[in-house]
Amino acid sequence: MINQIYRLVSARQIEVTYKDRAISSDHVVVRPTHLSICAADQRYYTGTRGEEAMKKKLPMALIHEGVGEVAYDPTGEYAVGTKVVMVPNTPTEEDPYVAENYLRSSKFRSSGYDGFMQDYVFLNRDRLVVLPEDMNMEVAAFTELVTIATHSIARFERKAIKRRGTFGVWGDGNLGFITCLLLKYMYPDCKVTIFGKTQYKLDHFSFVDEKIFINEIPEDYMVDHAFECAGGKGSQYAIDQMIDHVHPEATLCLLGVSEYPVEINTRMVLEKGLTLVGSSRSGAVDFQKTVDLYKAHPEIPEYLSTLVGYTQEVTSVKDIITAFESDLSSSWGKSVMLWKI
Template sequence: MINQVYRLVHPGQFEISYKVKAINNGKVIIRPTYLSVCNADQRYYQGKRDVAVLEKKLPMALIHEGIGEVVHDPTGQYKVGQSVVMIPNVPVEDDQYMEENYMISSRFRSSGYDGFMQDYLFMRHDRLVPLSKAITGHPAAFLELVSVAMHGITRFLKRSHDRKQRIGVWGDGNLGYISSILLKTMIPDADIVVFGKTKRKLDYFTFIDEKHLINRIPSDLKIDHAFECVGGVGSESAISQIIDHIVPQGSVSLLGVSEDPVAINTRLVLEKGITLFGSSRSGREDFVDTVNFLDEHPDVIGYLEHLVTKVIPVRTIEDIRQAFDEDQISPWGKTVMEWHI
């Protein structure tokens, strides 16, 4: 069959390309239903990546957050019409010491390989996770981002000591919001303290125990562990504040993505015996954990719904451009595309 792929060919410019796909290749055919725009997609769309990177990776279909419906499964493992979340990371080898999302050989959709903006997707069975009827609609579109937070917290629980009375989260954006609600639900006895730049954004964090503007942090405030969910140019100051306020031998989970190197006060890191570790993307296990977690805690889905600020029905390339343009000017939350194209 001929499949239409909607690729970014230059910043701000999408074009349709056509690919011949075999139906009998053993893969599951998925029709995308809801797709969510990520900051990484925006950096490509706005041309904010290095010129050499853009030349290497474009043209490319964007979007790595989304769900879809099964159209055909030659094995019968998935039923026609079944709703599934699609995993963008595609490992091509196994390593007992390395998770799939850290393997250099793994392929990641919308980062050098075509993402989910296609008429149909042809995916391996292990790159899909079934969704229950409770996890549907707009919040389900960005389950990938929730799985990233889940991955970071899972690694944190394995590496941090057991004193978790106060956990700080730096970042009042989408990742900080999601990480905070997961932490509060998974570690209910801990006080979750959020540090942000904008009071209006912090007002959305109704479920946490304490919040502070980053320019008004009490000098005597102490935390046991921390999550850095800022990224970009703000990463450096966030990490600096974390190092200042964390107690000795605390753990710091670094989740924010920065295009440029950031300076870290290694003298104080050594003096306090702080553990710094990074987490990036997620793998199948994290998606399964996320879906099971939301099934067990359906109230969290209600909080995730608050992140949905733009819903754009997409029937044409112009609608795709509109979704990216409106997402670009949105100060908070996620833009979801209802995929009707």
Template sequence: MINSVYRLTEPRVIEEVFEETNLKEGDIIVRPTYMSICKADQRYYQGNRDINTLKEKLPMALIHEAVGEVVKDYTGTYKSGDKVVLIPNTPVEEDEIVEENYLESSAFRSSGYDGFMSEYVYISKDRVIRLPDNIDLKVASFIELVSVAYHGIRRFKTLSHKRRNKIGVWGDGNLGFINSLLLKVMFPDSRIIVFGKNLEKLSYFSFADETYNINQIPEDLAIDHGFECVGGFKSEFAINQIIDFINPQGTIALLGVSENKVAINTRMVLEKGVNMFGSSRSGKKDFEETIELISKNHYIADYLKSLVSNEVEIDSISDISDAFSTDFNSNFGKTVLKWNL
């Protein structure tokens, strides 16, 4: 079967490629319907990765946040027309200790392997999950990002101590919004405090118990645990500020991605006995539990819908370029693509 794949061949250049694709045993065919642009996709598109990484990974189809409709499933697991979320992480082995998203052997779509920007997606049936009928597909398009936040919180539950009176979240962007929202749902008795720099963005966090500008935090404020959702070079300031305000033996979850090394105040990490862990991507279990959480708490989707800042109809390659440009210039929220190609 001939399939159209839309690959980034060099920064800001996307080309259509026609590929002969054969189904492997256990694969199904899905027609993408909605996608969402992630910061990682944007970095590739803009060429904001080091030149060696770009040479190694391009050409490559972008986008790892997507939903679609099943076209054909020869295994009989899904019916044609079933709405499903696509899981970008693709493990080839199981480990009794290491989760699938940390296995070095796992492949990840739109990071060295083609993402979902294609006419059809050929994917293993265990890498899709059927969506509830009542979920908004625009919101569902970035369930992958929600599952990443959920994964970090799930690990936090097992790694942190039980005193969770105050949990701080550093970051007023999309990940900070989603992470603090899920924390409020999953720890209703905890005070969720959000720390950011942009007052306009912080105004969206209406579900949080408190919000603070990072330059105006009361000196006597203390948190039991903290989540870093900033990323980039600013993560250094965020991590060290969390260390300053965290109580002894608190846990710090690092979720923001930085291309460069950052300096951390290890003296105070040692003095306070701080537990610090990194969290990246997510696995099928996180997708399943995230969808279940949203299904049981419908107001989560209402809050997530407020993150949809741009919706772009994709009928041509130029529309893809316009979508990435729109997203790049967007101050807050997610850019959702209605995929018509």
């Protein structure tokens, strides 16, 4: 069949390409219905990802956060119309120690490989997770971002010392919101503090124990462990404060992506015996865990609906451009494309 793929060819320029795809029993064909824009997509769309990466990875279809409905499964394992979340990472080998999202051989959609902006997505059958039938699909669209927090907390759990009294999360945006929320559910007895910059953003964090402006942190305020969800230029400032405001032997989980190397106060990392744990992307197991969490706690998707910031019906390339441009000027939440192209 002929599939249409909507590829970014240079900054702010998207073109349609046509690709002939053979249907095989290895693949499930999914029709995307709701696609959500990630900060990483915006770095490619605006060209701020850096000249070298743009040259190396383009042209490619953007978007690695998305859900859809099964359009065809040659084996009949999935019924037509089944609502699924799509896993953007495609591993090509297995390793007994290294997770699929850290294997250099893995192919990650919208980072050198075509993302979900296509008429149909051909997925290996272990690259989709069935969603509850009554799931809010605008929320489900950014499940991939939720899996980033799921994955990072799982790494934290394996690597940190066992004290779990207080957590600090730096970054009052999407990932900070999700990380605070999951911490509250995974460690119900712990105190979670959000460290942010903007009152109206912090107002959305109704479920945390404390909200603190980053320029008003009391000198003696300490947490057991900290998560960095700021990214960009904010990463360095956040990591600096995290180092100052954690107890000795804390674990600092780093999630924010920065285009430039950030300076870290290694003297204090050494003196306090801190563990820095970086996390990038996620794997199929994190998607299954996240969907299980949605099912066990239906309040989680309800809280997450606070993050649906902007929705755009997409029936043309012009609508895709509108969605990306509007996302750039949106001050809160995720932008979701209702994929009807």
